[in-house]
Amino acid sequence: MEHYHSILKEREGNIGMNKQVNYRSFLSTIILVSTFGGLLFGYDTGVINGALPYMSEALGLNSFTEGLIASALLLGAALGAVFGGQLSDYVGRRKNILYLAVLFFMATLGCTLAPNITVMIAFRFLLGFAVGGASVTVPTYLAEMAPAESRGKMVTWNELMIVSGQLLAFVFNAILGTTMGDHSHVWRYMLAIAALPAVILFFGMIKMPESPRWLVSKGKNEDALSVLRRIREKSQAQSELNEIENALNEESGVQKATFRDLLNVPWMRRLVFIGIGVAVVSQATGVNSIMYYGTEILRDAGFETSAALIGNTANGVISVLATLVGIWLLDKVGRRPMMLTGLTGTTTVLLLIGIFSFVLKGSTALPYVMLTLTVTFLAFMQGAIGPVLWVTLSEIFPLRLRGLGMGISVFFLWITNFFIGLTFPILLDKIGLSATFLAFAAIGVVAIALMKKYLPETKGRTLEELELYFRTHNDQDAQNDYEGSTQAK
Numbered sequence: 001m002e003h004y005h006s007i008l009k010e011r012e013g014n015i016g017m018n019k020q021v022n023y024r025s026f027l028s029t030i031i032l033v034s035t036f037g038g039l040l041f042g043y044d045t046g047v048i049n050g051a052l053p054y055m056s057e058a059l060g061l062n063s064f065t066e067g068l069i070a071s072a073l074l075l076g077a078a079l080g081a082v083f084g085g086q087l088s089d090y091v092g093r094r095k096n097i098l099y100l101a102v103l104f105f106m107a108t109l110g111c112t113l114a115p116n117i118t119v120m121i122a123f124r125f126l127l128g129f130a131v132g133g134a135s136v137t138v139p140t141y142l143a144e145m146a147p148a149e150s151r152g153k154m155v156t157w158n159e160l161m162i163v164s165g166q167l168l169a170f171v172f173n174a175i176l177g178t179t180m181g182d183h184s185h186v187w188r189y190m191l192a193i194a195a196l197p198a199v200i201l202f203f204g205m206i207k208m209p210e211s212p213r214w215l216v217s218k219g220k221n222e223d224a225l226s227v228l229r230r231i232r233e234k235s236q237a238q239s240e241l242n243e244i245e246n247a248l249n250e251e252s253g254v255q256k257a258t259f260r261d262l263l264n265v266p267w268m269r270r271l272v273f274i275g276i277g278v279a280v281v282s283q284a285t286g287v288n289s290i291m292y293y294g295t296e297i298l299r300d301a302g303f304e305t306s307a308a309l310i311g312n313t314a315n316g317v318i319s320v321l322a323t324l325v326g327i328w329l330l331d332k333v334g335r336r337p338m339m340l341t342g343l344t345g346t347t348t349v350l351l352l353i354g355i356f357s358f359v360l361k362g363s364t365a366l367p368y369v370m371l372t373l374t375v376t377f378l379a380f381m382q383g384a385i386g387p388v389l390w391v392t393l394s395e396i397f398p399l400r401l402r403g404l405g406m407g408i409s410v411f412f413l414w415i416t417n418f419f420i421g422l423t424f425p426i427l428l429d430k431i432g433l434s435a436t437f438l439a440f441a442a443i444g445v446v447a448i449a450l451m452k453k454y455l456p457e458t459k460g461r462t463l464e465e466l467e468l469y470f471r472t473h474n475d476q477d478a479q480n481d482y483e484g485s486t487q488a489k
Contacts, residue, residue, distance in 0.1 A: 027145070027231050033204035034141055035161040036197050037097055037134035040104050042165020043194050044073065044127055045288075046316070049295050050173025050309050051187040055120075058184055063429035065117055070292050071421030072121045076128020077135065078414030082407060084133030085140070093141035093211045100137065101202035103130040105195055112192040132414060139390075144211040145231060156327045159390065163323045163382060165197075166291060167316030170309075173295070177309040216244045257401040267470040268401055274454055275393055275409035278339075281447040282389040283416040285346045286440035287381045289424040290315060290374050296425070300433050301357065301370040311371045318375045322383035334459045335388050335395075339451055342384025347444030349377040354438035361434075395458040 048070050056066060088096040107130060110123030139158050173190055180186045209231070215224035221241065228237040262269045290297065294315050298308035329338060353373050360366040397405035427436040456469065 027147075030145055030208055030231070031142065031157055033201070033208055034097060034138055035158045036201040036204065037100060037138040038158040038161035039165040039168070039197050040194060040201065041131050041134050042162040042167075043169045043197065044104075044108075044131055044165075046166035046169035046291060047173065047190055047194065048073075048292055049170065049312060050177055051190040052293070053295060053299065053305050054177075054181075054184075054187040054190075058187065059117055059120065061117070063425045066425040067422040069117070069120055069124055070425070071418045072124040073128035073131060074414055074418035074421050076125040076130075077132030078128075078411055078418060080129035080132025080134075081136050081410045081414055082132075084129075085136045085407065087133070088137045088140060089214075092214050093137055093144065094205055094208055095210075096133065096137050097141065097205050098202060100130050100133045101198050101205065103127075103133075104198035104201070108191065108194045108198060112188050112195075136410065141211055144213040145209075147232065147236075156330075156387070159386070160320070160323055160327070163316070163319040167313070167320050170294075170313045170316040174306075174309040174313050178306045181306055212241070213244050213248075216241070217248055221245070257404050259404075262404075271396055271401060271470055272405050272408055274456070275396060275405050276412045277450055277454060278389060278392050279409045279413035280416045281343070281451060282385050283413055283420060284440075284443050284447060285343070285381060285385065286350065286420065286424075286437070286443075287346075287378070287385075288417055288420055289436075289440070290377065291319075292421055293424055293428075294374060296428070297374065297433065298367060298370060300428065302362075302364070302367040307367075311367070314371060314375050315378055318378050319382045322379045322381075323386065326383040326387035329383070330387050330391060334457050335392055336451075336455055336457045338384045339388045339392075339455060340448065342380045342388070343444060343448045343451060345380030346377055346385065347441055347448060349373050349380065350437050350441035350444055353377075354434050354436075354441055357432075357437065358434035392455070392458060396456065 052061075052066060052070065055061065055069070059065075061069070084096065084100070087099075091099075103126065107123050107127035111120060111127060114120035114123060142158060169190075172193055176186050176189055180189070209227040210223070212224035212227045215221070215227065224244065225237060225241050228240055232240060257265075257268055262272055294312045295305070295308045298311050299305060303311060326338075353370065356369050356373070357366065360369060393406060393409055424436070427439070
């Protein structure tokens with residue numbers, strides 16, 4: 001009899017272990033499938049890097065229309081980020097990602113088959129709308145599906161998929177450019193590849209569950225509990241449902257901030273300005289001039305097109321590796337030191353690019369110097385500034401201000417990105433490589449000064465502590481008390 005009971009207990013233990021493995025496996029599947037949205041984000045922003053030289057010849061582009069085609073996606077992304085969040089609140093995170101997958105697919109086909117500049121710009125704009133929608137919907141979906149103890153890891157996986165998508169774009173550009181470079185439509189094949197992950201995202205998300213938090217917000221508590229039982233241990237599902245219900249009840253009692261509050265409440269206005277500043281500074285480093293025009297930069301420095309495409313893959317590799325390091329550093333180093341170190345590094349590299357591209361102009365060494373410097377630049381950008389950007393924006397806004405503050409900040413991020421994408425090829429054409437990067441270096445100096453003066457340290461601080469700090473910012477005694485309490489921790 002004792003032997004029978006021991007066998008029964010062993011079987012029960014195995015069943016419990018299998019359930020635990022199953023829910024973790026299902027969570028891993030959710031991460032993998034949904035972050036194909038991030039992969040598409042990365043591929044569609046990076047593929048233009050290698051396609052543009054060939055596209056310029058086929059469509060007869062000049063510096064202005066090159067910038068317009070590259071930046072049309074960014075303008076679409078600004079609007080997609082604003083409306084994508086609202087749409088996911090209305091139809092659900094899962095269904096919104098399905099809609100975005102269809103838009104990714106249709107816009108990719110439109111760009112691939114575009115017969116002229118006008119059609120290309122129109123479909124690049126629609127593609128950007130999908131990118132912007134994915135940039136807000138996928139992290140929200142992941143955050144709401146993740147257990148509290150692994151939320152950061154799950155959400156930052158999307159960032160890794162974005163830079164992996166850019167790396168894939170650079171690799172496929174290099175392969176197609178070196179094997180089919182004499183084919184006039186090689187750029188169409190580069191663009192067409194993005195249709196495949198869009199198909200995977202669509203059919204994968206059909207089998208994924210809806211966010212339990214969204215279901216509770218719509219009064220579908222039984223459905224939410226059913227989802228939680230698939231992605232949590234049995235003992236955790238009911239307690240987490242209760243937590244979600246309590247959190248939503250608290251949020252419903254919070255009066256959300258409005259644009260009028262930004263005019264009338266100084267501490268709210270100050271927080272939004274900091275959010276805008278962090279967003280603008282991260283893009284004003286000129287990072288996307290390298291991510292979108294890296295091949296053009298290397299060609300301008302002296303590489304042949306095929307060699308530039310191959311060299312540009314180094315930018316993708318370092319972006320992935322640096323992002324991994326940045327994710328690891330986030331919980332070990334403060335936000336301010338990481339941001340200031342990153343800005344100091346990128347500004348120094350931008351200055352060196354400006355100097356060497358002038359001093360070594362025409363030299364056979366210049367292309368290799370430029371490749372080394374762009375790789376170093378991306379190490380600082382993706383390893384320090386990139387991770388801090390999104391974490392800071394998620395931490396500085398209290399609950400009542402979070403939706404409005406994040407929306408405004410991300411909108412300015414994309415608009416800054418748009419203007420850089422539009423003007424960079426024009427600046428390259430009119431004032432040259434050296435003067436363009438010296439201008440970025442000058443902006444970097446201003447950015448360092450602004451972040452040193454205004455960026456708060458948010459690591460280890462609660463939202464309530466940060467709100468208190470900004471409410472009492474003009475009261476020096478209260479400010480000293482706050483800083484003393486944080487140092488004591």
